[in-house]
């Protein structure tokens with residue numbers, strides 16, 4: 390029974406794609422069967438995972454223009470449902486569908502026994518596609534940069550997830566908030582982190598693992614590699630493997 | 644006659660908001676009358692510019708629920724049209740309006756004589772609001788990180804701007820591509836930059852000024868200050884002032 394995790398944050402550039410790829414790769418290295426889903430019409434995850442383009446992807450699948458076999462890609466022990474840039478047009482079509490929030494769940498249910506983890510890469514918005522991911526998922530991760538004290542964006546995400554949980558997916562849980570791109574040992578970052586750690590609303594909801602700033606994480610993406618392929622001894626490899634272990638422990642797996 | 648500049652990139656976290664605020668502040672320090680427009684429902688620019696929230700903003704203005712005087716905020720020689728989180732709902736309403744791409748232009752035309760520069764902060768998407776900014780603007784700036792060799796996102800932006808230019812705004816020009824968050828002197832960044840510099844399609848379209856990575860740029864936002872208020876001797880101050888001077892020179896101003 391797959392653990393389906395939505396990686397979500399409407400703030401741009403918070404390491405969603407980097408997290409889906411490298412947490413996925415880390416879990417795969419720990420012998421988990423992992424599927425990644427690219428829900429972003431910009432296709433950053435897809436273009437890192439593979440060279441070349443696809444005729445069909447998650448958009449075509451959701452509107453019923455093709456089968457799962459047409460789109461599912463496999464690279465070693467990591468699989469991917471890619472996105473195409475037509476996903477943007479499909480989002481409009483999907484928007485007018487009754488029960489539109491359930492379309493991704495219907496597709497992923499078919500794969501529930503084939504994978505241990507399904508990680509969903511959301512676009513920087515809280516629109517139809519991100520809502521679909523929250524309805525399809527068992528849990529969600531919010532990667533964020535320690536960039537201010539306000540956490541306004543975080544409050545809004547929690548509001549939306551509460552609505553989804555109440556109306557459409559009672560089993561939806563927060564896996565955790567993940568600090569990413571952490572600048573090492575700056576007073577500012579520490580102040581921001583302790584601000585959230587001490588916030589009643591987020592007690593116990595922060596991952597112990599922080600993903601530190603590591604230029605190798607940016608470079609590896611450019612070379613279409615996971616951090617483990619590109620720089621296995623880097624901070625990025627270290628941190629994403631730590632995150633995978635923290636998650637596996639939480640799920641009672643090894 | 645205001646120079647209206649759209650700061651646009653559908654990729655998230657590429658320093659759009661940081662650029663609008665600090666380029667705006669730099670121009671204001673050079674005695675330009677500057678208006679900033681927050682076109683993002685997440686309101687990052689708005690929450691950096693001011694404390695507290697607003698009842699009315701660009702969304703209410705565009706759908707005709709209020710006047711310009713109701714929303715225009717001024718802080719020294721920088722002015723702002725803020726966004727509210729209702730902008731998300733208004734986007735849906737705006738989408739169904741005939742001639743919807745012209746709504747921002749109609750509003751900004753009223754201010755053409757009151758400002759020298761109007762900078763528009765776009766959300767991480769190429770939807771109705773971003774298109775509105777391209778129709779309202781004389782020119783656009785694309786801030787981007789030197790993060791890969793593909794520039795796929797850049798091609799897509801150029802395609803969209805070409806369409807807008809052809810169909811709705813013949814005077815739309817590219818001011819330039821702005822490299823941001825540049826990690827100092829890394830081989831990788833240099834390879835990415837020279838890749839774009841040597842690309843026929845982008846010859847002469849790159850700003851000479853690069854905005855280097857500077858944690859003060861992130862911290863200043865958290866303290867609701869411009870980089871010039873927070874850290875006037877920092878690299879961030881230096882780089883955004885250089886950018887302002889490059890732009891003023893280009894426009895034949897001082």
Ligand SMILES: Nc1ncnc2c1ncn2[C@@H]1O[C@H](COP(=O)(O)OP(=O)(O)OP(=O)(O)O)[C@@H](O)[C@H]1O
Pocket residue numbers: 400401402403404405406407408429433511512513569570571600601602603604605606607608610653654655656767788790
């Ligand atoms: N820990 C890190 N250290 C250094 N660079 C990082 C780190 N994590 C991500 N990056 C880089 O930051 C940029 C944004 O990351 P990424 O694309 O994963 O964010 P995103 O949340 O998916 O963005 P979007 O909102 O556009 O989907 C990329 O260039 C990526 O390589």
Ligand SMILES: Nc1ncnc2c1ncn2[C@@H]1O[C@H](COP(=O)(O)OP(=O)(O)OP(=O)(O)O)[C@@H](O)[C@H]1O
Pocket residue numbers: 399400401402513534536654655656657658659660661662683687765766767823824825854855856857858859860861862864
């Ligand atoms: N040159 C820089 N050096 C260091 N940090 C930076 C720099 N420019 C921006 N940042 C930080 O990077 C993060 C993203 O920047 P910003 O919010 O301006 O991007 P954006 O393109 O407006 O994002 P979005 O797509 O979500 O609107 C912020 O925390 C900001 O403070």
Ligand SMILES: [Mg+2]
Pocket residue numbers: 405406407429433434510511512
């Ligand atoms: Mg992404």
Ligand SMILES: [Mg+2]
Pocket residue numbers: 659660661683687764765766
């Ligand atoms: Mg922004």
